[in-house]
Amino acid sequence: MTPSARVAATIEILDEVATANAPADAILANWFRTHRFAGSKDKRAIRELVYRDLRKGALLRWMSATLDADPESARVRTIIASEQEGAGTAVSRFDGKGYGPEVLSEAEISLVERLHSADKAPMPDWVRAECPEELYSLLAAQWPQSVQEEAQALNERAPVDLRVNTMRLNVEAARAALAEAEYECVPTSFSPMGLRGNAHTNFSGLEPFRKGLVDPQDESSQLVTMMVDAKPEMKVIDLCAGAGGKSLALSEMMQNKGEIVSCDSSASRLSRMESRREKLGAANIRTLPVEDGVVPDGLENWADRVLVDAPCTGSGTWRRSPELRWRTTPADIAAYVATQSGLLATAASMVRPGGRLIYAVCSIFDAEGRDVAHDFETHNAGFARVPVADVLGPELGGRLKAKGDLVLTPHRHRTDGMYAAVFERIA
16 A cells, blocks of 8 residues: 555545444454555554544644644544655645545645644643543543643553463463563553553463463453452442452452352443453353343342442543544433443342442543542442442552552553442441
8 A cells, every 4th residue: 555545545535434333343343454555564554643633633623723723633643643654745645646645735735734834832731631521621630730741641552461371370470471472561650460561562472362261351350340349159239340340350359259240331341251261261250131120030139248339430440542532422321321320220129238339440530530439428328338448458459559549540540441349238
């Protein structure tokens, strides 16, 4: 592919990212699958151009707006990004030849001229943070002293975290097995069952993964499963199990003893757990599709532990999915809060007296984390908050700097953003 053809592909993919609900990685993979003429160098170049836009979206949108152009136009942003590589780059790539993008219009030529001649205006804080303006104001309110550092860490590329299947081997043995498969990693900073690497690879090609010795899972999610504090012979409900990553980790913690009921409103999401469950040897899990707000027969006052890993904006995963920041609005946050509160109310009725309810969201917004937990505590006198240090131990709780609940961010912990709180039902 020519450089111009790669640019045309980038604009096409960015247009789809803006309108679709699928992850950018999935959209890229599908484009490459349906355009097999793209070679490995083409794929790498197109991926870099797409992620340049997603990770520098605030800057490119702000520059577009200051030049009186449409900030939501992928073509406009790509023209500006091209010119930042060097004067004349956009003209050479937008040449209208072959499979390249259409030649620059008179308005776009004027845009390029203004880009190089305009006085450089001071860059707003939200642009420096690479965060949409209306979301930046929320983060600045909750992180008044460190918002720039926190926001910038959310725009770095995430490492690769793996959870070791401790039913089969320990962390050092898993690390050695991965090294033999030519994948280097080190123990995670906080999770005792985690390994971290920096190389993004196709894990299905690694023998330790195929044998079920390790499973990809961010360290923040590993810590959430530790917050459940599930023991062998317990009865556990994973209410929003999705594809089952946390259910599988809980099965390992319980040494395959007791019972885990993995619930989700989507049967198709639950079905994606099957192959992983078999590979990892998790035999104490049963899946159960449920309707939102409905307590299935037999599960009221049943569980020793109920985990609500609730649907949310996913803002804690911006490092991995930078497109999410451009799809999220304050209205979306409010809608998720209503869903999260409803799920907590449903989950509360499933906890037996003396049992625990664990609430978690992979979000950085207090509205989805602290505020939802506080509202639940205020309206549910039958539940008492359990401090993180009482669950994870004072040593780990101290290293995490967890004062009450679990609050993780990429800047402070080098994990995905995550919030978790534990409530015990008073017997």
